[in-house]
Amino acid sequence: MDPENLSSFISDRVLVNGKVVPLTFTRDGKLRWNHDDRRCLNVEKEVLGFTFEGSRIRVNVAVEKRDGILCFANMGGIARQSFVFEPLSEESLTLWSQKLRDYIDSLGRPKRLLIFVNPFGGKKCATKIFVEDVRPCLEDADIQFTVIETKHQLHAKEVVKTLDLSKYDGIVCVSGDGILVEVINGLLEREDWSDAIKMPIGMVPAGTGNGMVKSLLDSVGEICSPSNAILAVIRGHTRSLDVATISQGKTRFFSVLMLAWGLIADIDIESEKYRWMGSARIDFYALQRITYLRHYNGRVSFVPALALKSMASKPFILVNLPVKHAQVNKSPLTLNSLGTLDPMLSWRTCIGGLLADHLFQSGFIMYRGEVKMSWLHPMQCSRTVIWT
Numbered sequence: 001m002d003p004e005n006l007s008s009f010i011s012d013r014v015l016v017n018g019k020v021v022p023l024t025f026t027r028d029g030k031l032r033w034n035h036d037d038r039r040c041l042n043v044e045k046e047v048l049g050f051t052f053e054g055s056r057i058r059v060n061v062a063v064e065k066r067d068g069i070l071c072f073a074n075m076g077g078i079a080r081q082s083f084v085f086e087p088l089s090e091e092s093l094t095l096w097s098q099k100l101r102d103y104i105d106s107l108g109r110p111k112r113l114l115i116f117v118n119p120f121g122g123k124k125c126a127t128k129i130f131v132e133d134v135r136p137c138l139e140d141a142d143i144q145f146t147v148i149e150t151k152h153q154l155h156a157k158e159v160v161k162t163l164d165l166s167k168y169d170g171i172v173c174v175s176g177d178g179i180l181v182e183v184i185n186g187l188l189e190r191e192d193w194s195d196a197i198k199m200p201i202g203m204v205p206a207g208t209g210n211g212m213v214k215s216l217l218d219s220v221g222e223i224c225s226p227s228n229a230i231l232a233v234i235r236g237h238t239r240s241l242d243v244a245t246i247s248q249g250k251t252r253f254f255s256v257l258m259l260a261w262g263l264i265a266d267i268d269i270e271s272e273k274y275r276w277m278g279s280a281r282i283d284f285y286a287l288q289r290i291t292y293l294r295h296y297n298g299r300v301s302f303v304p305a306l307a308l309k310s311m312a313s314k315p316f317i318l319v320n321l322p323v324k325h326a327q328v329n330k331s332p333l334t335l336n337s338l339g340t341l342d343p344m345l346s347w348r349t350c351i352g353g354l355l356a357d358h359l360f361q362s363g364f365i366m367y368r369g370e371v372k373m374s375w376l377h378p379m380q381c382s383r384t385v386i387w388t
């Protein structure tokens with residue numbers, strides 16, 4: 001063994017597939033070895049975890065699928081693989097185990113997750129997504145998890161309100177945006193909300209629109225897929241996400257991603273009764289609402305949070321304001337991704353927006369509601385939920 005610098009660097013000779021080859025773990029987190037050809041793994045990006053099997057070390061990897069790579073699970077562009085090597089001495093095995101463990105621990109990845117699976121959302125395939133895409137990656141990453149299948153509306157919120165948060169490093173929703181909103185409202189309704197709000201949240205798309213996870217993965221140039229989403233959680237990168245408080249009369253609730261009031265809110269909420277139609281429910285109910293238009297009278301006011309004076313000019317979006325306004329006012333969450341990322345939502349939003357625009361201009365709809373919004377402190381989330 002030739003450890004140039006034992007604190008952060010190992011250069012060694014190990015057994016790979018019965019051949020002794022040089023293996024190096026570099027300071028910048030790259031694992032390089034020579035076998036039939038030269039190989040290199042970016043541990044931070046590609047390695048899910050390590051399994052120590054007697055005198056051998058198995059490196060569990062998720063890489064972009066390329067021709068010629070043996071993969072045992074294709075996850076839509078991502079292949080799970082493993083690479084096994086055997087250090088030549090006991091001392092070397094101990095050193096490798098320690099260095100690899102220390103490196104993974106230094107990345108701040110979650111170790112214990114609470115996972116909500118909503119079997120009711122989208123095409124009702126959240127359980128399948130969890131079993132086929134999420135669980136294998138969590139096992140490869142050696143992450144402990146507790147799974148709760150939601151049984152009814154607001155179930156996730158009830159659980160989160162009384163949850164012992166010290167038991168988890170994060171909460172993951174295998175669902176659409178609805179469960180995310182429940183989790184955020186549950187956290188913010190707790191007495192210890194200012195600490196609870198720091199709990200990282202992850203999203204795996206298993207709903208109809210999946211607007212949040214689409215926005216987040218798009219913001220880091222990744223395709224919205226369950227495998228990309230869970231990899232983002234495992235890598236543990238976090239970034240903050242703004243939350244708006246909405247007060248309407250005596251009701252107060254918290255919002256991320258988007259706020260809608262008027263026509264589009266009605267289409268979104270009231271179309272629930274046609275959920276059996278799948279995503280067509282939105283089109284169907286939109287036509288119904290457009291045919292029987294309602295008047296919306298009210299006043300909307302925006303109150304910047306005191307703690308965030310600088311947010312006073314922070315742009316935001318009301319989906320039921322005309323689209324041209326909506327697109328100018330980009331929120332910190334790329335809210336206009338609703339108009340650009342999801343083709344299905346895109347044209348619906350545009351039609352709704354154009355219609356609203358027309359009616360707004362003609363004075364047919366007056367947006368003057370008693371809705372007040374203020375921005376809360378940014379909250380910490382894991383990369384899937386804007387976490388780059």
Ligand SMILES: Nc1ncnc2c1ncn2[C@@H]1O[C@H](COP(=O)(O)OP(=O)(O)OP(=O)(O)O)[C@@H](O)[C@H]1O
Pocket residue numbers: 118119120121122123150151152153154155175176177178179182206207208209210211
């Ligand atoms: N077992 C259940 N039965 C009925 N409703 C449920 C159940 N579990 C959760 N729900 C409710 O399902 C609603 C929709 O969930 P979710 O957001 O995951 O899917 P979606 O509406 O299809 O997707 P999106 O919000 O991305 O369009 C949530 O409001 C949630 O409260």
